[in-house]
Amino acid sequence: MKIYIPPQVTRLLLFLVLFIAIFTVIKRLLTPENFGELGHYRPGSLADNAAYEPNYAGDETCIMCHPDVFESKGMDLHGDISCETCHDAGFRHSESMDATDIHIPAGREFCGICHSQNAGRSANYVFQVDLKGHNTGKNCTDCHNPHQPWDLKE
Amino acid sequence: MEPHPEHLYAILSKVDGFIYPNDIDLHWGILIVMYPYITGLVAGAFILASLERVFKVNVLKPTYELALLTALSFLLVATLPLISHLSQPLRAYEIMITPNFTSAMAIFGFVYLWYLMAVLLLELWFDYRKYMVIWARESKGLKRLIYLIFSLGVNDLSPRALAWDKKLGYFITVVGIPSAFLLHGYVGFIFGSIKANPWWSTVLMPVIFLFSAMVSGIALVMIIYMVVSYIRKQPIDMKCLDTIARYLFFMLILDFSLESLDQIQRIYEAEESFEILHLLVNGKLTLTLFIFQGLLGTLIPLGALGVLQLYKPKEKIRKFIYLTCGMLVLFGIFFMRWNVVIGGQLFSKSLAGFTSFKLELIGSEGLLMSLVWLVLPLLILSVFLWLFPPWKLEADEM
Amino acid sequence: MGPKGIDNSRRKFIRNTALAAGGALTAFLTQPAKALVIAAGKPADPGTPWYGIGIDIDKCIGCGRCARACKIENDVPDEPFYFRSWVEQYTIKNDGEVVIEAPNGGVGGFTQSVPDEEIFKSFFVPKMCNQCYKSPCEQVCPVGATYLSPEGAVLVDKDHCIGCRYCIQACPYGCRYIHPEKKVVDKCNLCYHRITKGMQPACFEVCPTGARIFGDLNDREGELVAFIREHNCQVLKPHLNTGSKLFYNSLSSEVK
Numbered sequence A: 001m002k003i004y005i006p007p008q009v010t011r012l013l014l015f016l017v018l019f020i021a022i023f024t025v026i027k028r029l030l031t032p033e034n035f036g037e038l039g040h041y042r043p044g045s046l047a048d049n050a051a052y053e054p055n056y057a058g059d060e061t062c063i064m065c066h067p068d069v070f071e072s073k074g075m076d077l078h079g080d081i082s083c084e085t086c087h088d089a090g091f092r093h094s095e096s097m098d099a100t101d102i103h104i105p106a107g108r109e110f111c112g113i114c115h116s117q118n119a120g121r122s123a124n125y126v127f128q129v130d131l132k133g134h135n136t137g138k139n140c141t142d143c144h145n146p147h148q149p150w151d152l153k154e
Numbered sequence B: 001m002e003p004h005p006e007h008l009y010a011i012l013s014k015v016d017g018f019i020y021p022n023d024i025d026l027h028w029g030i031l032i033v034m035y036p037y038i039t040g041l042v043a044g045a046f047i048l049a050s051l052e053r054v055f056k057v058n059v060l061k062p063t064y065e066l067a068l069l070t071a072l073s074f075l076l077v078a079t080l081p082l083i084s085h086l087s088q089p090l091r092a093y094e095i096m097i098t099p100n101f102t103s104a105m106a107i108f109g110f111v112y113l114w115y116l117m118a119v120l121l122l123e124l125w126f127d128y129r130k131y132m133v134i135w136a137r138e139s140k141g142l143k144r145l146i147y148l149i150f151s152l153g154v155n156d157l158s159p160r161a162l163a164w165d166k167k168l169g170y171f172i173t174v175v176g177i178p179s180a181f182l183l184h185g186y187v188g189f190i191f192g193s194i195k196a197n198p199w200w201s202t203v204l205m206p207v208i209f210l211f212s213a214m215v216s217g218i219a220l221v222m223i224i225y226m227v228v229s230y231i232r233k234q235p236i237d238m239k240c241l242d243t244i245a246r247y248l249f250f251m252l253i254l255d256f257s258l259e260s261l262d263q264i265q266r267i268y269e270a271e272e273s274f275e276i277l278h279l280l281v282n283g284k285l286t287l288t289l290f291i292f293q294g295l296l297g298t299l300i301p302l303g304a305l306g307v308l309q310l311y312k313p314k315e316k317i318r319k320f321i322y323l324t325c326g327m328l329v330l331f332g333i334f335f336m337r338w339n340v341v342i343g344g345q346l347f348s349k350s351l352a353g354f355t356s357f358k359l360e361l362i363g364s365e366g367l368l369m370s371l372v373w374l375v376l377p378l379l380i381l382s383v384f385l386w387l388f389p390p391w392k393l394e395a396d397e398m
Numbered sequence C: 001m002g003p004k005g006i007d008n009s010r011r012k013f014i015r016n017t018a019l020a021a022g023g024a025l026t027a028f029l030t031q032p033a034k035a036l037v038i039a040a041g042k043p044a045d046p047g048t049p050w051y052g053i054g055i056d057i058d059k060c061i062g063c064g065r066c067a068r069a070c071k072i073e074n075d076v077p078d079e080p081f082y083f084r085s086w087v088e089q090y091t092i093k094n095d096g097e098v099v100i101e102a103p104n105g106g107v108g109g110f111t112q113s114v115p116d117e118e119i120f121k122s123f124f125v126p127k128m129c130n131q132c133y134k135s136p137c138e139q140v141c142p143v144g145a146t147y148l149s150p151e152g153a154v155l156v157d158k159d160h161c162i163g164c165r166y167c168i169q170a171c172p173y174g175c176r177y178i179h180p181e182k183k184v185v186d187k188c189n190l191c192y193h194r195i196t197k198g199m200q201p202a203c204f205e206v207c208p209t210g211a212r213i214f215g216d217l218n219d220r221e222g223e224l225v226a227f228i229r230e231h232n233c234q235v236l237k238p239h240l241n242t243g244s245k246l247f248y249n250s251l252s253s254e255v256k
Helices: A007-030 A044-050 A059-065 A067-074 A083-087 A091-096 A108-115 B005-012 B030-054 B058-085 B104-138 B141-150 B159-192 B205-231 B238-269 B274-282 B286-310 B315-341 B367-387 B390-397 C009-029 C032-040 C065-073 C136-140 C166-170 C202-206 C223-230
Strands: A148-152 B016-018 B352-354 C051-056 C085-093 C098-101 C119-128 C146-148 C154-156 C212-216 C246-249
Touching: A007 B104, A007 B159, A044 C154, A059 A067, A059 A083, A059 A091, A067 A083, A067 A148, A083 C065, A083 C202, B030 B058, B030 B159, B030 B205, B030 B238, B030 B315, B030 B367, B058 B104, B058 B205, B058 B238, B058 B367, B058 B390, B104 B141, B104 B159, B104 B390, B159 B205, B205 B238, B205 B315, B238 B274, B238 B286, B238 B315, B274 B286, B274 B352, B286 B315, C051 C119, C051 C223, C065 C085, C065 C119, C065 C202, C136 C146, C136 C166, C202 C212, C212 C223, C223 C246
Parallel strands: C051 C246
Antiparallel strands: B016 B352, C051 C212, C085 C098, C085 C119, C146 C154
């Protein structure tokens, strides 16, 4: 008994098989290596994300060349604050040891970033100063040692 | 939107209230308004055509092949606004190679391919195969080559083979209807499933998208039928046109009801996001929502078509009303997409502020480029009508 | 039968059933050990850390050094539009109006904009990627370019991202943006290049008051778990069930 298969069906099935074959080959070629091993992502991306160099070096790096500053800082209220909080990223300076590679903050406005009066700040965590009233015209560092703020210079 | 800092500084000065800092830029611009609009036209035109085939609504026969060719022309262009909008368009293939199936967007590649190849192209092929074989014999040169290639070498014109053309065509149409729902429904789901955005997140979103798609598709077929008949200087089958207009009317009622239901529920429940959405609708979206989408795009066509169901004026007047209503509906449905896509990004996820949107004229995300995506399918359609004229079929099939 | 002939077997039955049901319910509710684990999500295999974040709103003074350090550490353009981490100030006025500000994301600090006499209360809220373990951003990425690392950090594969921006739409916290130079999605990645070298993320390093705590949710003796135990912690938008691993202390209801 010969079963009649319409010529359209055979031709279309042929094309379908061809299409699936080509698609599978292309997919194999273009899928990134090991994709899907750990989850639906390319595992190589974990290493990519980890590959950057840090810009903030951490206090352990600063202390290597500046133990005296570190010791003086530890004796006062700024003791728990990281060096790079005020001095910005220190990695480049720690490699080049060039003074121009590290930021040295200056001006009243800078100290005001933390210490200006603001209703959102709790006095429990930061000492606040009215910048418009307290010794206007002078730099904060004229009287306060930034590393030991209560060590007043007068 | 490509973040050009100067353009963003200008927007920053117009921020209203408090926005999350990263919410300043609208990420999905007019190209993403275009895509659902185009696939909506495709789905709507296809479903109208399917009505003729599956439910034997014979009065629609004059528009059957025209609707399918229109759907195909727009479908071929549909991916282009999407790919050109990506910030890494050369990697667009990844969506087929490493699709993440928890993402509705990943389904795009497969649904699109399925619908294009297994539904639209196949259905057109079954309808036209016989003619392509005949026309191949009758023509010369490029046309002959095209017919030969597209007939895929199946030259069997025996009654048995032709009967199978009809059977298989019917089967594909039946499969095609849920496929068309999926093609456009998933776009609604892409928006409706985003819990982070209260303007988008609603169960009704896929349904609203679908019904507005059908409205726009029916209006498009109606207009194209009128325009093509005018160009060919052929009389319009008024029974067909009246029926299409009636379908448009009923579909418009359904669409309007669904959208109103969504808004009424939102207003009634008035949950956390209500305050900002209320400000959005009555502020930034007043023109595009109430005037463009609501009044011009829905209420006026509803009124006009509704009157025509009760009272039938002269043919000329009816044609004029149908043409105008069709254009108004297409205009209104475009703005429905606009209000969803752009509206949903005008307010910040902080629910406490607004950013603003500036539509560029030129550039890849500009208005002119978007118009190209709308005009290109019409050019493709004219090529199809030249190669595969539907009226040559009708003479035989009727 | 009791002495007066009253049949109280029904009463006994009801009493016994109530006791049994109540006991079962109590036993069910009092399973404290599981609570922290359920709240923090499925911990990875015990050898791998499961990173989380704690932020103490009481301690934040709105200096913005964290937001600044983040930009410096991670090459984020200095413009006021792209932030991996930022700080917001909430000022609730006496008339009930809530003023929220984040000028340049808090980089450069804040100036008080509402006069003292009108203020009911005010506080600062640092924001960053919540490193959700049920993150909607991961769910919607069509190509698998954003994912949860084995240590619980949500990362972006910048060589795979196609820039469709679906994840940006899906993030309820506004943490993501398109990097203007790399042209792919960028976000806080917990300074993955630092934490894999045993360092803390930059923002935790520079916080002067210790308002930010970074740690391992698997480490029961660690600082983060102690923070969660000792404070009443909340996550942002809990109704969205994102599995956020960013726990705030003193999160007030006005916070968006």
